[in-house]
Amino acid sequence: xxxxxxxxxxxxxxxxxxxxxxxxxxxxxxxxxxxxxxxxxxxxxxxxxxxxxxxxxxxxxxxxxxxxxxxxxxxxxxxxxxxxxxxxxxxxxxxxxxxxxxxxxxxxxxxxxxxxxxxxxxxxxxxxxxxxxxxxxxxxxxxxxxx
Numbered sequence: 001x002x003x004x005x006x007x008x009x010x011x012x013x014x015x016x017x018x019x020x021x022x023x024x025x026x027x028x029x030x031x032x033x034x035x036x037x038x039x040x041x042x043x044x045x046x047x048x049x050x051x052x053x054x055x056x057x058x059x060x061x062x063x064x065x066x067x068x069x070x071x072x073x074x075x076x077x078x079x080x081x082x083x084x085x086x087x088x089x090x091x092x093x094x095x096x097x098x099x100x101x102x103x104x105x106x107x108x109x110x111x112x113x114x115x116x117x118x119x120x121x122x123x124x125x126x127x128x129x130x131x132x133x134x135x136x137x138x139x140x141x142x143x144x145x146x147x
Contacts (some may be wrong), residue, residue, distance in 0.1 A: 066093035076118035
């Protein structure tokens with residue numbers, strides 16, 4: 001059962017994601033609202049996947065969370081954002097991005113894709129309509145993801 005860290009400052013969104021993930025067999029190791037909380041949860045639980053919102057409490061950036069967590073090999077990072085263009089331009093640590101608003105099925109499929117990229121360096125369609133594989137996924141894995 002994959003362990004997921006949710007980094008989201010909007011608790012309603014975080015709670016809904018947590019509930020859905022648990023219903024589908026994921027273990028949620030915690031919800032962080034800040035970089036410091038995310039780093040502490042990562043050290044304590046060593047998650048397999050991280051869902052990271054781009055804008056966090058107190059103006060912190062999700063890219064900074066990913067930069068601190070990605071030091072560990074094999075962590076799959078899925079950004080969640082309302083501004084896909086910003087992620088594509090600024091995200092250097094991460095495998096994929098899902099645009100808000102999203103449906104539960106899109107989140108689940110996006111996590112499957114990110115897990116595949118983190119583990120094998122590639123992923124196969126279908127890809128959710130609001131999902132984008134990040135160019136950094138190809139450079140960190142040494143392979144170009146399918147799709």
